[in-house]
Amino acid sequence: MAKKKTWREKLDNDNGLPRVVEIDERMSLRWGEGTVVIPAPREVDELMRAVPEGKLTTINHLRETLAHRHGATIGCPITTGIFARIAAGAAAEDEKDGCGHHPVLAHAQDRRGSEPEVPRRVRRPEGATRGRGARRGRERQALPRR
Numbered sequence: 001m002a003k004k005k006t007w008r009e010k011l012d013n014d015n016g017l018p019r020v021v022e023i024d025e026r027m028s029l030r031w032g033e034g035t036v037v038i039p040a041p042r043e044v045d046e047l048m049r050a051v052p053e054g055k056l057t058t059i060n061h062l063r064e065t066l067a068h069r070h071g072a073t074i075g076c077p078i079t080t081g082i083f084a085r086i087a088a089g090a091a092a093e094d095e096k097d098g099c100g101h102h103p104v105l106a107h108a109q110d111r112r113g114s115e116p117e118v119p120r121r122v123r124r125p126e127g128a129t130r131g132r133g134a135r136r137g138r139e140r141q142a143l144p145r146r
Contacts, residue, residue: 007089014040017079020072034073039066044080045087059084 005013017040023031047065051057062084063075 007086007093010086011041011045011090014042017041018043018066018070020070023073031074035071036074036076037066037070037072038076038079039083041083041086044083045090048084048087048091 017038019038020035021038023034023036027036043066044062047062048057059077059081063077063080066075066080067073
């Protein structure tokens with residue numbers, strides 16, 4: 001069995017990236033027309049390291065920066081997210097080895113177009129379920145028969 005790659009090895013593997021490709025017919029349904037940049041993992045890592053300590057950025061902001069840098073219409077959301085995770089994993093490995101300050105990946109949704117806020121724990125309203133119909137601490141109620 002092959003040895004599992006470290007995050008650092010994954011970060012250093014560019015596989016011919018970055019690459020700018022035309023948005024084909026299938027992708028145009030979601031992304032429109034134009035070109036999409038598929039970034040290199042090290043490029044996403046570089047952008048994440050450029051964020052000042054204590055500040056947040058979003059994947060969408062990274063995508064806009066990558067698209068502008070390469071003259072593309074958009075940055076690929078899938079690979080940018082994957083490479084951000086790889087960069088965070090490599091940063092954790094480096095921190096464990098004692099190699100200085102590195103970025104931390106925090107998921108912040110930016111759907112309103114406003115500045116992202118630091119994610120906070122939200123209290124569930126009294127009586128709300130914990131997802132998928134889970135009922136903890138309450139009796140399960142029988143459904144009425146037809």
